[in-house]
Amino acid sequence: MISREKTQHVAQGEFGVSADPDMLLTTILGSCVSVCLWDNQARLGGMNHILLPGGGGTDLYEAAVGANAMELLINGMLKAGARRDSLEAKIFGGARMIAARSDIGARNGAFVTEFLERENIPLMGQSLGGTQGRRVQFWPESGRARQMLIAKFEEPAAPTPAPVPAAAEDDLELF
Numbered sequence: 001m002i003s004r005e006k007t008q009h010v011a012q013g014e015f016g017v018s019a020d021p022d023m024l025l026t027t028i029l030g031s032c033v034s035v036c037l038w039d040n041q042a043r044l045g046g047m048n049h050i051l052l053p054g055g056g057g058t059d060l061y062e063a064a065v066g067a068n069a070m071e072l073l074i075n076g077m078l079k080a081g082a083r084r085d086s087l088e089a090k091i092f093g094g095a096r097m098i099a100a101r102s103d104i105g106a107r108n109g110a111f112v113t114e115f116l117e118r119e120n121i122p123l124m125g126q127s128l129g130g131t132q133g134r135r136v137q138f139w140p141e142s143g144r145a146r147q148m149l150i151a152k153f154e155e156p157a158a159p160t161p162a163p164v165p166a167a168a169e170d171d172l173e174l175f
Protein backbone atom coordinates (compact mmCIF):
# COMPACT_ATOMS: atom_id res chain seq x y z
CA MET A 1 0.00 0.00 0.00
CA ILE A 2 1.37 3.41 -0.97
CA SER A 3 1.16 6.13 1.69
CA ARG A 4 -0.78 9.20 0.63
CA GLU A 5 0.61 11.12 3.58
CA LYS A 6 2.20 14.53 2.97
CA THR A 7 4.82 15.56 5.48
CA GLN A 8 5.87 19.04 6.60
CA HIS A 9 8.83 19.33 8.96
CA VAL A 10 8.49 22.21 11.43
CA ALA A 11 11.94 23.62 12.29
CA GLN A 12 12.92 26.14 14.97
CA GLY A 13 10.84 29.30 14.64
CA GLU A 14 8.43 27.74 12.15
CA PHE A 15 4.84 26.60 12.36
CA GLY A 16 2.46 24.67 10.16
CA VAL A 17 -1.33 24.64 9.95
CA SER A 18 -3.52 22.28 7.93
CA ALA A 19 -6.94 20.67 7.64
CA ASP A 20 -5.72 18.18 5.02
CA PRO A 21 -6.47 14.60 6.20
CA ASP A 22 -3.28 13.43 4.45
CA MET A 23 -0.98 15.96 6.15
CA LEU A 24 1.55 15.02 8.82
CA LEU A 25 3.45 17.71 10.74
CA THR A 26 6.73 16.62 12.34
CA THR A 27 9.49 18.11 14.44
CA ILE A 28 12.50 17.03 16.46
CA LEU A 29 12.94 18.51 19.92
CA GLY A 30 15.55 18.65 22.64
CA SER A 31 15.15 21.55 25.05
CA CYS A 32 12.79 23.24 22.57
CA VAL A 33 9.03 22.89 22.98
CA SER A 34 6.36 22.18 20.39
CA VAL A 35 2.70 23.04 20.82
CA CYS A 36 0.15 21.09 18.79
CA LEU A 37 -3.14 23.00 18.62
CA TRP A 38 -6.34 21.46 17.36
CA ASP A 39 -9.89 22.62 16.70
CA ASN A 40 -12.23 19.61 16.82
CA GLN A 41 -15.13 21.49 15.19
CA ALA A 42 -13.12 22.89 12.26
CA ARG A 43 -11.06 19.64 12.01
CA LEU A 44 -7.80 21.51 11.63
CA GLY A 45 -4.62 21.76 13.60
CA GLY A 46 -1.19 23.28 13.76
CA MET A 47 2.24 22.82 15.29
CA ASN A 48 5.01 25.23 16.21
CA HIS A 49 8.61 24.88 17.41
CA ILE A 50 9.62 27.22 20.24
CA LEU A 51 13.34 27.72 20.76
CA LEU A 52 13.32 29.96 23.85
CA PRO A 53 10.69 31.34 26.23
CA GLY A 54 11.43 35.01 25.50
CA GLY A 55 13.97 37.60 24.54
CA GLY A 56 14.90 39.86 21.68
CA GLY A 57 16.87 39.85 18.49
CA THR A 58 16.36 39.22 14.81
CA ASP A 59 13.03 38.51 13.09
CA LEU A 60 13.90 34.79 12.87
CA TYR A 61 14.79 34.79 16.56
CA GLU A 62 11.54 36.56 17.44
CA ALA A 63 9.56 33.95 15.46
CA ALA A 64 11.25 31.19 17.46
CA VAL A 65 10.57 32.56 20.92
CA GLY A 66 7.70 32.36 23.34
CA ALA A 67 4.71 34.61 22.92
CA ASN A 68 5.49 35.47 19.31
CA ALA A 69 5.71 31.80 18.30
CA MET A 70 2.40 31.12 20.03
CA GLU A 71 0.68 34.12 18.43
CA LEU A 72 1.90 33.08 14.96
CA LEU A 73 0.44 29.60 15.48
CA ILE A 74 -2.86 30.83 16.91
CA ASN A 75 -3.29 33.46 14.18
CA GLY A 76 -2.46 30.86 11.52
CA MET A 77 -5.14 28.60 12.97
CA LEU A 78 -7.73 31.41 13.05
CA LYS A 79 -6.94 32.39 9.44
CA ALA A 80 -7.50 28.77 8.40
CA GLY A 81 -10.94 28.71 10.04
CA ALA A 82 -10.40 27.69 13.66
CA ARG A 83 -12.33 29.30 16.50
CA ARG A 84 -10.28 30.47 19.45
CA ASP A 85 -12.75 29.04 21.98
CA SER A 86 -12.46 25.59 20.34
CA LEU A 87 -8.66 25.27 20.56
CA GLU A 88 -7.08 22.42 22.52
CA ALA A 89 -3.36 21.84 23.05
CA LYS A 90 -0.85 19.04 23.42
CA ILE A 91 2.74 19.97 24.28
CA PHE A 92 6.06 18.17 23.93
CA GLY A 93 9.76 18.75 24.59
CA GLY A 94 11.59 20.76 27.20
CA ALA A 95 14.28 18.16 27.90
CA ARG A 96 17.41 18.94 29.86
CA MET A 97 19.92 18.17 27.14
CA ILE A 98 23.09 19.43 28.84
CA ALA A 99 24.21 19.71 32.42
CA ALA A 100 24.23 23.45 33.06
CA ARG A 101 23.14 25.85 35.75
CA SER A 102 20.17 27.04 33.70
CA ASP A 103 17.61 24.47 32.55
CA ILE A 104 16.25 26.06 29.36
CA GLY A 105 14.03 23.04 28.70
CA ALA A 106 12.21 23.50 32.01
CA ARG A 107 11.86 27.23 31.32
CA ASN A 108 10.37 26.48 27.87
CA GLY A 109 7.88 24.01 29.35
CA ALA A 110 6.87 26.42 32.10
CA PHE A 111 6.38 29.24 29.60
CA VAL A 112 4.08 27.18 27.38
CA THR A 113 1.93 25.79 30.20
CA GLU A 114 1.56 29.29 31.71
CA PHE A 115 0.72 30.78 28.30
CA LEU A 116 -2.00 28.20 27.62
CA GLU A 117 -3.48 28.69 31.08
CA ARG A 118 -3.46 32.49 30.71
CA GLU A 119 -5.12 32.24 27.26
CA ASN A 120 -7.71 29.67 28.47
CA ILE A 121 -6.59 27.01 25.99
CA PRO A 122 -7.18 23.56 27.52
CA LEU A 123 -4.12 21.34 27.80
CA MET A 124 -5.19 17.85 26.70
CA GLY A 125 -1.82 16.12 27.01
CA GLN A 126 1.84 16.76 27.61
CA SER A 127 5.24 15.15 27.63
CA LEU A 128 7.77 17.59 29.07
CA GLY A 129 11.19 17.29 30.66
CA GLY A 130 13.47 14.33 30.95
CA THR A 131 16.89 14.08 29.33
CA GLN A 132 16.01 12.66 25.91
CA GLY A 133 15.09 14.32 22.66
CA ARG A 134 11.79 13.59 20.97
CA ARG A 135 10.50 13.15 17.46
CA VAL A 136 6.90 14.39 17.39
CA GLN A 137 4.32 13.60 14.72
CA PHE A 138 0.99 15.42 14.56
CA TRP A 139 -1.94 14.74 12.25
CA PRO A 140 -3.65 18.18 12.20
CA GLU A 141 -7.00 17.08 10.77
CA SER A 142 -7.61 14.48 13.51
CA GLY A 143 -5.65 16.00 16.39
CA ARG A 144 -3.71 12.76 16.87
CA ALA A 145 -0.14 13.17 18.15
CA ARG A 146 2.66 10.68 18.68
CA GLN A 147 6.12 11.04 20.14
CA MET A 148 9.13 8.79 19.89
CA LEU A 149 11.98 9.27 22.34
CA ILE A 150 15.40 9.62 20.77
CA ALA A 151 18.16 7.56 22.36
CA LYS A 152 20.17 9.67 24.74
CA PHE A 153 23.56 10.65 23.38
CA GLU A 154 26.32 9.88 25.82
CA GLU A 155 29.66 11.62 25.46
CA PRO A 156 32.27 8.94 24.95
CA ALA A 157 34.99 8.93 27.58
CA ALA A 158 38.24 10.45 26.39
CA PRO A 159 40.47 7.68 25.11
CA THR A 160 43.57 6.90 27.14
CA PRO A 161 46.55 8.17 25.17
CA ALA A 162 48.98 5.54 23.96
CA PRO A 163 52.29 5.53 25.81
CA VAL A 164 55.01 7.47 24.04
CA PRO A 165 58.08 5.34 23.47
CA ALA A 166 61.36 6.67 24.83
CA ALA A 167 63.46 8.39 22.18
CA ALA A 168 66.44 6.51 20.88
CA GLU A 169 69.70 8.39 20.50
CA ASP A 170 69.35 8.62 16.72
CA ASP A 171 65.67 9.80 16.82
CA LEU A 172 64.93 13.26 15.54
CA GLU A 173 62.18 15.49 16.95
CA LEU A 174 60.89 18.43 14.96
CA PHE A 175 59.10 21.31 16.61
